[in-house]
Amino acid sequence: MNPPLIEVDGLCLSVNGVPDHSIVRDVSFRVNAGEIVGIVGESGSGKTMVARSLMGLQPPAITISGGDIRFEGRSVPAMTGKELRALRGARLGMVFQEPMTSLNPSMTIGEQLDEPLKLHAQLDANARRARILDILLRVGIRDVQGALSAFPHQFSGGMRQRIMLASTMLLKPALLIADEPTTALDALVQREVLELMLEMVRGENTALLMISHDLPMVARYCDRIIVMRQGVVVEEGPVDEIISRPREDYTRELLHSMPVRGANRTIDRAVDPVIEVRDLEVEYRQKAGLLAPKTMRKALHGISIGVWPGEIVALVGASGSGKTTLGRCIAGLVPASSGRIAFTGSEVKPDEPIWRDYRQNCQMIFQDPFGSLDPRMKISDIVEEALRHDRQATKSAKQERVRTVLEEVGLGERYLDRYPHELSGGQRQRVAIARAVVGRPKFVIADEAVSALDVTVRAKVLELLADLQRRYGFSCLFISHDLGVVEQLADRVVVMRDGAIVEEGDRDAIFDTPQSDYTRALLSAIPTLTRTETGVSLTWRFAQDGNATAETRA
Structure with a gap:
């Protein structure tokens, strides 16, 4: 047998070398040449620290206090x-979680791709340029000549991730480490990036170590899974064995935290919808260049939807489809160019009496809770701020309502005097939900409310949101690119593409018998999930020929 490409034996990582402050303890695993291995676990499990230590890139305060890492012996x-500098890039490559922060914003794409070739390849300028153009074509960049002189901010998230992959694969490393490479990407782009990555590593016989909390994606593409929790390896084994017959309770908890289809509910649509949008259009003014005249770009094209009392309507589609623009326009945060918005049957117009009532009854949960919570305010003040226009309630009544809603979202009084930075991501999202529902609104817009959370925290937040919705009966527009979450939560689904509605209908009809090819393509990127007595069964929808499912792992 050939020796492993990389061997991790009893690895311990600690803060400033103090054993009592260890963050990774006694981690051991092997990765062979050409093998695809996934490391999964919740945030804080130590996945990224282990991955960075393989290249000697852990933060200065984190030191290796025990064990060893051997690469090619x-x-x-x-x-x-x-x-280490000779090893990084040439033999070990890494695709980081957020390409916008790992690409240099002050350098063109051409300069950034040329840099590793100058350092590690004995090639002249013409040969380097030819290799760069070839790799850009392989990762799906259409205008390769234009890309050389472009900057990172001129590309979408999916395109930036492709460029990061191109930069890493230029030198054909023996091991590629991908740290959460698709976290912020929608289902279609996520699948394209992952399949491109696999195509490239298999073509070069490169080993791939994929770090992720997305178990379905890891189960689809990896040969073997390593499960981590709180700095230790809980379980390791072949993919099929781990997902169908996990040995450890924690692995089963992870698997059972993945969303499954919720029960059907009866929605009364004989009454007026809480929110009704008719022929809504939004245009943005944009400039093509420094001296170019301003032009108008249409972000929404005649959108018409309704949300009935107690209903959860999911808005899905690829990044840039107009989902968030529609949500912000309904919330009054983006002006409409034309069309109308009606609230409980009455048209909503700014500067009219209905506007104040509408804004109090239309609340929004933003994608990034840390960015939407004022870091200078205590949690009690952040939540109470949503009641500032309630002139009938006294100060003590408002404070009591704040305490009640914090208890309802699972935080309690001990969090009243804390600040946002003292909370975890899941706790901050609970605060954002508390702020949205404390005023008992009739309509809530949740914009990617769980996209940044790991599987177990996401499951708890979704359960909380569903419980509050049942308790208070508010309607919800749930914006998401996570179709698994949509399948669990939604009553009805609206599919958007390029600012227009492609398809809409009841949740089961959309997921089981989609009429649009675009909807089928979206759904084929995610699995159907069936819980078994011992684990889960993952079945991938809609094969390319449109007949049976693409593949099954059980």
Whole structure:
């Protein structure tokens, strides 16, 4: 047998070398040449720290306090700085979680791709340029010549991730480490990026170590899974064995935290909808260049939808489809160019008496809770701020309502005097939900409210949101690119593409018998999930020929 490409034996990572402050303890695993291995676990499990330590890129305060890492038989911790620099890029490559922060915003794409070739490849300028153009074509960049002189901010998230992959694969490394490579991407782009990555690593016989909390994606593409929790390896084994017959309770908890289809509910549509949108259009003014005249770009094209009392309507589609623009326009945060919005049967117009009532009854949960919570305000003040226009309630009544809603979202009084930075991501999202529902609104817009959360926290937040919706009966427009979450929560689904509605209907009809090819393409990127007595069964929808399912892992 050939020796493993990389061996991790008893790895311990600690803060400033203090054993009592360890964040990774006794981690051991192997990755063979050409093998695809996934490391999964919740946020804080130590996945990223282990991945970074393989390249000697852990933060300065984090030191290796025990164990060893051997790459091609050589100890990585024992390498000098010069040896590590020769190894990184040439033999070890890494695709980071957020490409916008790992690409240099002040350098063109051409300069950033040329840099590793100058350092590690003995090629002249013409040969380097030819290799760069070839790799850009392979990752799906259409205008490769234009891309060389463009900057990272001129590309979408999916395109930036492709460029990061191109930069990493230029030198054909022996091991590629992908740290949450698709977290912020929608289902279609996520699948395209992952399949492109696999095509490239298999073509070069490169080993792939994929770090993710997305178990279905790992189960689809990896040969073997390593499950981590609180800095230790809980379980390891072949993919089929882990998802169908997990040995550990924690692995079963992870698997059972993945969303499954919720029960059908009866919605009374004989009454007026809470929110009705008719022929809504939004245009943005944009400039093509410094001296170019301003032009108008239409973001929404004649959108018409309704949301009835107690109904959860999911808005899905690829990034840039207009989902968030529609949600913000309904909330009054983006002006409409034309069309009308009606609230409980009456048209809503700014500067009219209905506007104040509408804004109090239309609340929004934003995608990034840390960015939407004032860091200078205590949690009690943040939640109470939503009641500032309630002139009938006294100060003490408002404070009591704040305490009640914090209890309802699972936080309690001990969080009243804390600040946002003292809370975890899941706790901050609970605060954002509390702020949205404390005024007992009739309509809530949830914009990617759980996209940044790991599986177990996401499951708890979704359960909380569904419980509050049943308790208070508010209607909800749920904006998401996570179709698994939509399948669990929604009563009805609206599919958007390029600012227009492609298809809409009841949840089961959309997921089981979609009429649009675009909807089928979206749904084929996610699995159907069936819980079994011992684990889960993942079945992938809609094969390319449109007949049976694409593949099954059980």
